[in-house]
Amino acid sequence: MSDHHYERVVVPASLIETLREKFGDRVSTAQAVLDQHGKDEGWHDASPPDAVVFATSTEDVAETVKLCAAHNVPIVPFGTGSSLEGHVAALRGGICIDVSRMDKILEINNDDLDCRVQAGVTREQLNEHLRDTGLFFPIDPGANASIGGMTATRASGTNAVRYGTMRDNVLSLTVVTPEGKVIKTAHRARKSSAGYDLTRLFVGSEGTLGVITEIGLKLYGIPEAMSAAVCAFPSVEAAVNTTIMTIQAGIPVARIELLDALQIRAVNNYSKTGYEEKPTLFFEFHGTEAGVKEQAEFVQSVAEEFGGEGFQWATRAEDRTKLWAARHKAYYASLQLEPGKRGMSTDVCVPISRLAEAIMETREDCDASILTCTMVGHVGDGNFHTLILLDPEKPEEVAEAHRLHERMVMRSLRLGGTCTGEHGIGYGKLAFMEAEHGPDTIAIMQAIKHAIDPKGLMNPGKLVPGA
Amino acid sequence: MSDHHYERVVVPASLIETLREKFGDRVSTAQAVLDQHGKDEGWHDASPPDAVVFATSTEDVAETVKLCAAHNVPIVPFGTGSSLEGHVAALRGGICIDVSRMDKILEINNDDLDCRVQAGVTREQLNEHLRDTGLFFPIDPGANASIGGMTATRASGTNAVRYGTMRDNVLSLTVVTPEGKVIKTAHRARKSSAGYDLTRLFVGSEGTLGVITEIGLKLYGIPEAMSAAVCAFPSVEAAVNTTIMTIQAGIPVARIELLDALQIRAVNNYSKTGYEEKPTLFFEFHGTEAGVKEQAEFVQSVAEEFGGEGFQWATRAEDRTKLWAARHKAYYASLQLEPGKRGMSTDVCVPISRLAEAIMETREDCDASILTCTMVGHVGDGNFHTLILLDPEKPEEVAEAHRLHERMVMRSLRLGGTCTGEHGIGYGKLAFMEAEHGPDTIAIMQAIKHAIDPKGLMNPGKLVPGA
Numbered sequence: 001m002s003d004h005h006y007e008r009v010v011v012p013a014s015l016i017e018t019l020r021e022k023f024g025d026r027v028s029t030a031q032a033v034l035d036q037h038g039k040d041e042g043w044h045d046a047s048p049p050d051a052v053v054f055a056t057s058t059e060d061v062a063e064t065v066k067l068c069a070a071h072n073v074p075i076v077p078f079g080t081g082s083s084l085e086g087h088v089a090a091l092r093g094g095i096c097i098d099v100s101r102m103d104k105i106l107e108i109n110n111d112d113l114d115c116r117v118q119a120g121v122t123r124e125q126l127n128e129h130l131r132d133t134g135l136f137f138p139i140d141p142g143a144n145a146s147i148g149g150m151t152a153t154r155a156s157g158t159n160a161v162r163y164g165t166m167r168d169n170v171l172s173l174t175v176v177t178p179e180g181k182v183i184k185t186a187h188r189a190r191k192s193s194a195g196y197d198l199t200r201l202f203v204g205s206e207g208t209l210g211v212i213t214e215i216g217l218k219l220y221g222i223p224e225a226m227s228a229a230v231c232a233f234p235s236v237e238a239a240v241n242t243t244i245m246t247i248q249a250g251i252p253v254a255r256i257e258l259l260d261a262l263q264i265r266a267v268n269n270y271s272k273t274g275y276e277e278k279p280t281l282f283f284e285f286h287g288t289e290a291g292v293k294e295q296a297e298f299v300q301s302v303a304e305e306f307g308g309e310g311f312q313w314a315t316r317a318e319d320r321t322k323l324w325a326a327r328h329k330a331y332y333a334s335l336q337l338e339p340g341k342r343g344m345s346t347d348v349c350v351p352i353s354r355l356a357e358a359i360m361e362t363r364e365d366c367d368a369s370i371l372t373c374t375m376v377g378h379v380g381d382g383n384f385h386t387l388i389l390l391d392p393e394k395p396e397e398v399a400e401a402h403r404l405h406e407r408m409v410m411r412s413l414r415l416g417g418t419c420t421g422e423h424g425i426g427y428g429k430l431a432f433m434e435a436e437h438g439p440d441t442i443a444i445m446q447a448i449k450h451a452i453d454p455k456g457l458m459n460p461g462k463l464v465p466g467a
Numbered sequence: 468m469s470d471h472h473y474e475r476v477v478v479p480a481s482l483i484e485t486l487r488e489k490f491g492d493r494v495s496t497a498q499a500v501l502d503q504h505g506k507d508e509g510w511h512d513a514s515p516p517d518a519v520v521f522a523t524s525t526e527d528v529a530e531t532v533k534l535c536a537a538h539n540v541p542i543v544p545f546g547t548g549s550s551l552e553g554h555v556a557a558l559r560g561g562i563c564i565d566v567s568r569m570d571k572i573l574e575i576n577n578d579d580l581d582c583r584v585q586a587g588v589t590r591e592q593l594n595e596h597l598r599d600t601g602l603f604f605p606i607d608p609g610a611n612a613s614i615g616g617m618t619a620t621r622a623s624g625t626n627a628v629r630y631g632t633m634r635d636n637v638l639s640l641t642v643v644t645p646e647g648k649v650i651k652t653a654h655r656a657r658k659s660s661a662g663y664d665l666t667r668l669f670v671g672s673e674g675t676l677g678v679i680t681e682i683g684l685k686l687y688g689i690p691e692a693m694s695a696a697v698c699a700f701p702s703v704e705a706a707v708n709t710t711i712m713t714i715q716a717g718i719p720v721a722r723i724e725l726l727d728a729l730q731i732r733a734v735n736n737y738s739k740t741g742y743e744e745k746p747t748l749f750f751e752f753h754g755t756e757a758g759v760k761e762q763a764e765f766v767q768s769v770a771e772e773f774g775g776e777g778f779q780w781a782t783r784a785e786d787r788t789k790l791w792a793a794r795h796k797a798y799y800a801s802l803q804l805e806p807g808k809r810g811m812s813t814d815v816c817v818p819i820s821r822l823a824e825a826i827m828e829t830r831e832d833c834d835a836s837i838l839t840c841t842m843v844g845h846v847g848d849g850n851f852h853t854l855i856l857l858d859p860e861k862p863e864e865v866a867e868a869h870r871l872h873e874r875m876v877m878r879s880l881r882l883g884g885t886c887t888g889e890h891g892i893g894y895g896k897l898a899f900m901e902a903e904h905g906p907d908t909i910a911i912m913q914a915i916k917h918a919i920d921p922k923g924l925m926n927p928g929k930l931v932p933g934a
Contacts, residue, residue, distance in 0.1 A: 109818065109820065110715075111711065111715065111818075111819065111820035112818040112819055112820045113714070113715065114818070153660060154660045154664075155660075156658055160658065164635075165658050167658075167664065167667070168631075168635060177907070177911065181907045181910075182907070183905070183907045183908040183911060184904075184905070184908060185908065186885075187880075187883050187884060187885060187903070188818040188883040188884070189816040189817055189818060189849055189850075189879075189883070189884045189885045189888065190816065190818075190819070190848050190849055190850075191623055191627065191632050191634075191816055191848050191849075191850060191885075191888050191889065192816060192885035192887065192888060193620060193621045193622075193671055193885075193887045193888065193889050193890060193891040193892070194885045194886050194887050194891075194892060194896070194899075194900065194903055194904070195671075195892060195900060195903075195904065195912055195930060195931070196668060196671070196672060196912045196915060196916075196930075196931075197621075197634065197667045197668060197670065197671055198908065198911060198912070200634070200664045200667030200668070201663060201664060201667070201668055201915075203664065204660055204662075204663065204664055205663060220717065221715065221716065221717040223717070244578065247580070248577075248578065248580065248688065249688065250687065250688040250690070252719075288758075288761055290757055290758075290761060291755075291757075291758055291761070294755055294757060294758070349656040349657065349658055349659060350656055351576065351578075351579040351581070351655040351656060351657075352578065352579055352657070353576065353578035353579045381657050381658050382656055382657055382658075383656075383657075383658060412656075413654075416654050416655040416656070417654060417655070417656045418653075418654060418656045418658075418659035418660075418661045419661050420659065420660045420661050421656065421658050421659060421660065422658065422660050423660060424660040424661075425660070425661060425662060429661070432661075433661065433662060436654070436661055436662075437651075437661070437662065438650070438651070440644070440648045440649070440650045441650040441651060441652065441665065443648075444644065444650060444665060444919060445662055445663050445665070447918040447919055448663060448668075448915060448918055448919070449663075450918065451914040451915055451917065451918030452911060452914055452915070463662060463663075464662070464663075
């Protein structure tokens, strides 16, 4: 389903041998393990590595990187494999460094609302660990991704309207550089003007500049009150306009999620819910009792102005959980619309004033297509996703999916948006980088890549065109 | 007052001539103009450029940069000159590009809560322009700095607790690269995962990677309600503990400013106010009527728990203005404590749990010194400032100021903090970069600097040690 052509590097047997001497059975060349590590949850072709090292410490990573560098062998970092744009595919072969066993929570600083974790800690693991502290980590991309992977792809998800993305919530990083050196990008102060913002450079760098091994994160107090609501609208436009007015009024809503009518049908079938089959917004409000009430009342009145009806409240934790579980399963629900097909999942993000236009034109494209597509959106940020169902064995369906995808991206760029709000580039969106940024901006990215990774061994073929 | 030794480049007369042909009387070599451009508001030695070009467009900047690059002549960007660490000093001579005439507000997108401005627009000018839109730009470093300068130094100031710093509020940049190419770092979407975060790399780069010519900024709706308050405390510790508890409780306070007892005396003398001469917190709350009331009541109860007394409210706009005017003049007020002396202004930022310790040890150092020092802090962020008054003609006072400064910085680093929370590095804090980051992290910064500015012409001698 893709047309990359990379020559695979021949990994010397002596390298694998040396790795085995150092790490014993934490090095695997079993085909099943290689296959599992060469593919993420997206629709892109697999490309297995030649070996997988299961690191348990920053030092393990540094040693592995040094050995690979000495042999000019590519390195692909791996967290949980829940990325979507082929980020973990070993396009030139080489060694995959799996950090999932680096699952230690190193510090929780309650007084400073921050923590430090190893890269393999997952977001659910972290929140489970925080359960009794009154704190939580809000970034939620749906999958139970590793914090390292979320950092590397600049993940965001449903809570980003209020809490920001990984860009805003990473305080500091420990990184193994392509030379195998261990650096810290920052310390624990909440702000600093001391030099280049290396933290933000590595956030979203997709393993192309080094391997992230430890992450300092902001934490938040669990809000005193939370409530969620569901509201159906007569049209996508009405739902989007409700969103725009809410954001413009400065309402600090925690989440606003749009599901289109077809997505609602899929959710109803899959999760046995009974939502009306119309474009629907899911809301969540965080704050004090009075604040949440005030926010919710405001949003309800806006929704009604745009024809929203049947505002359903979920203030009890179990009702909220049920509601968000239905939302989080939207992907699997969509796949069940046409069992046996695969889903091409993609996302774009536009200025919120252009969101209605972007979504409606995309919906028209999809309606006119031979393929079935569902749409969901983190619409408070101007970010939305399309899942295109296709049979990968049918070239005409693959071609049509590519056509829809490309039109969606080019529409986003035309409206002042970006080719991806949160999935990242991997190799799946590499072809859009120049259209989005232009050759001179790409040249700066290439210069940075080359300066930090002159041998081009770090996750080659990803993020930076031609690097 | 500093010991830099840079060889000045000989600027060819032909370059100045060509610049004059292109820009006419927008090129100046008048000594008064050169002197004014070689020095900022800090305490560091001046180093005038050889000529100043007053640019009015991105194209002017690009042409100037190309010409300078062709002649290997250094370039120093200049906004309003309100930086504090010698950022604008032309240490190797060369051409200063003054962007203050680039003062156009290019777009206001009300629906998206964003705008685009030329680099010379000042924050007061922008807010004046926004007056009738219901929007405002919150970042307020005190001085009426240019947005370009604020971006280049990653400024923050009093509102950062709630609204973040320039890092969080810049959406996109137009930058003239050291080759003279014009790039855009991003578009208008609120979030993106499309490649390296060049926006954040240029925010805080202090002119060492290129010249920022246009800035896309987030804007905010003017809150429905605002109120401010002043409260005196029995000790710095009590004031800091009140701050810590407020932040930990997740109260979205807009500003919390600490003035120590001596600073209060200076303010009273200078602004004819009658605050009690004790460590004092100034607060501001933004939100809905009910939200502001709720926040303020919570904070008042915390303050009282720590012995805060005489909580004075200012809900009327004019009272708030008076209160913040007194705070903003703290610097000039301090200078009046010992007329004729100069002020060495410095800032550090630590994790908030270490803030009481950092401030109290610094206060003890100052009390034991022959020099007079006042302290103010954006304490909600863990950020505080010391102003050390000294006679630059007396070497023992200069040496003592350096000793106090160095101890303050090293204390901050020991407590997990940074050598500067918002003033930046310039050349004034260059000596602390390695202590803060370590040689391997500095090497990555050097690699980036060298990759983007291989000739080393962009604001040489600033930010990156040895570059």
